[in-house]
Amino acid sequence: MWREYPTTPEECWQQSSQGKYYHAALAWARKDGRIGKFPLLRYVPVNSFWDLGATDSTAVWLHQRIGPMDRWVGFREASGEGLLPFILWMESLGCVWGTHFLPHDASNQKQGVEQNTSTLTQFQEIRPSWSFQVVPVVRTVQHGIDLVRADFDTYEFDAEGCKEGLAHIEAYSREWNNRLQWWTDQPRHDEHSHAADALRQKAQAYEDFSDPSTGKPRRPRRRASGLTA
Known part of the structure; x- marks a missing residue:
C-alpha cells in the first residue's frame, strides 16, 4: 500500500513490520540503548552460535556474557565456503574462546571421501582444542522463536560488528499466503x-550462565523433542 499508493514521498520507501x-524486540532494544557500541572484550570468553549450510549460506554469531547481559559482538555469513575461512576469521580477532554451539544436524553422518563423517567431526579435526556442543532439536521452529523473544531483553548488539546480522533478523518474517x-x-x-x-541456537540451548541474582548455575532448560530445528 505504501509503495503503490503513497500519501507522502517517505511512504514510497516505508516497509511494513x-x-x-523480531521487529518489536529490536525496536525496544534500540529504544533501550542496547544496539550501539558494544565492542568485544578480549579477556571475556567468546561463544559462537552457528547455522550450517550445505548448499546455501553458513552463518555464525559471536557472543559474550557480560554480567547479566548477552553481548553480540560479531556476525559473519557466506555461501560456498568451507569451515576453515570462518575459523580463520574468528581466530584473527584474538579472542579467548568459550563454547561453539552447532545446530542439531551437525552430528548427522554424511558421505566423505574415504568414510562417513559429520560437520561436528570436521570441526573437531580442524580445531581439536575447541569446545563444541550440539544443540538438541526443539519441538517446532516457532517454539525456538518464542525462546528468542523471551531471551531478547538481555541482548545487546555491537552495531558495527553485527550490522549484517541485524539487518537479517530485522527482515526475518512469516511466510505470506497469496491466496488468503x-x-x-x-x-x-x-x-x-x-x-x-x-x-536461535543460543536461546534453545545455552545454559552455562550463572543466575545473576544468586551467582549459582541456572537450572537446565527443559528441552522439547520434535522433528524440526
Missing part, C-alpha cells in the same frame, strides 16, 4: 533465515 518476528492475503504461521525460508536460525 507486519509478519516480522495474510501471513501464515510458518517462517519464510529466504536469505534472512540463516542469521535468524544461528541466533
Whole structure:
C-alpha cells in the first residue's frame, strides 16, 4: 500500500513490520540503548552460535556474557565456503574462546571421501582444542522463536560488528499466503533465515550462565523433542 499508493514521498520507501518476528524486540532494544557500541572484550570468553549450510549460506554469531547481559559482538555469513575461512576469521580477532554451539544436524553422518563423517567431526579435526556442543532439536521452529523473544531483553548488539546480522533478523518474517492475503504461521525460508536460525541456537540451548541474582548455575532448560530445528 505504501509503495503503490503513497500519501507522502517517505511512504514510497516505508516497509511494513507486519509478519516480522523480531521487529518489536529490536525496536525496544534500540529504544533501550542496547544496539550501539558494544565492542568485544578480549579477556571475556567468546561463544559462537552457528547455522550450517550445505548448499546455501553458513552463518555464525559471536557472543559474550557480560554480567547479566548477552553481548553480540560479531556476525559473519557466506555461501560456498568451507569451515576453515570462518575459523580463520574468528581466530584473527584474538579472542579467548568459550563454547561453539552447532545446530542439531551437525552430528548427522554424511558421505566423505574415504568414510562417513559429520560437520561436528570436521570441526573437531580442524580445531581439536575447541569446545563444541550440539544443540538438541526443539519441538517446532516457532517454539525456538518464542525462546528468542523471551531471551531478547538481555541482548545487546555491537552495531558495527553485527550490522549484517541485524539487518537479517530485522527482515526475518512469516511466510505470506497469496491466496488468503495474510501471513501464515510458518517462517519464510529466504536469505534472512540463516542469521535468524544461528541466533536461535543460543536461546534453545545455552545454559552455562550463572543466575545473576544468586551467582549459582541456572537450572537446565527443559528441552522439547520434535522433528524440526
